[in-house]
Amino acid sequence: MQTQFFMMLGDFGGLGDWTVRQDLQAFVVLYLIVMFLLILNFLLAIIVEAYMGVREVNEENEVEMEFITDMISTLWSHGLKYRHRWPSFRFLSMLFEQSPFKHNIRFMDVWRTGMFPTQKSAQAFFNYYQQFDFLEESQDGSDPELPKEDVIQVACEVERRVASLMGLRMPTIEEQAVHGLRPIPMSTPKPISSPRGSMKRSASKRANSSSSPASGQNSSNGRGSNPQPGGGSANGANG
Structure with a gap:
């Protein structure tokens, strides 16, 4: 492995004068072409592409700060947490993430979480994070990335x-x-909406009830006008 590493750097070790033999010349030339012109360039391209991706993410990340400032802010926030008895940052982040107003959180939103012992503790939390530039309130109260x-x-x-x-x-x-x-x-009562099917059934019932007396009368008249079986012969006999 060490010999291959030195060969990659151009030191072929015990080969001696490789320009004497043609096969060694071909080997050295092909080795340099494969290692330096192909493989090393591929590795450099992968490394540069990964670096550019990380750099782009850091530029889009608004909360990213330099290492020293980030470390000082982290240690200072933990000190204030124990001093003012703030709740866990993980629980607060989960709570604010589910809130519909997570892009414009005010003091009352922090206090209504019920996770701060006093209003003074909630005010200290709000004032500390309000000083960061990336946590400034938007002017129109909206988020451009919100659907x-x-x-x-x-x-x-x-x-x-x-x-x-x-x-x-x-x-x-x-x-x-x-x-x-x-x-x-608030005092105005809400209208009671009935399903469409029940409205149709009630309308059909009212229609049937209104038409039932007429149908009964027609049926009774029909029974009175129809002659009884054998009625004609009886009248003839009487005559």
């Missing part, structure tokens, strides 16, 4: 919360046809 469906869901959730704070509620689908999309008071 359109999630944006609509977040907007509906905001409308519902605002209406709840004002003592209102969002209208149902039936109420939207009458009142529009404006919130309505």
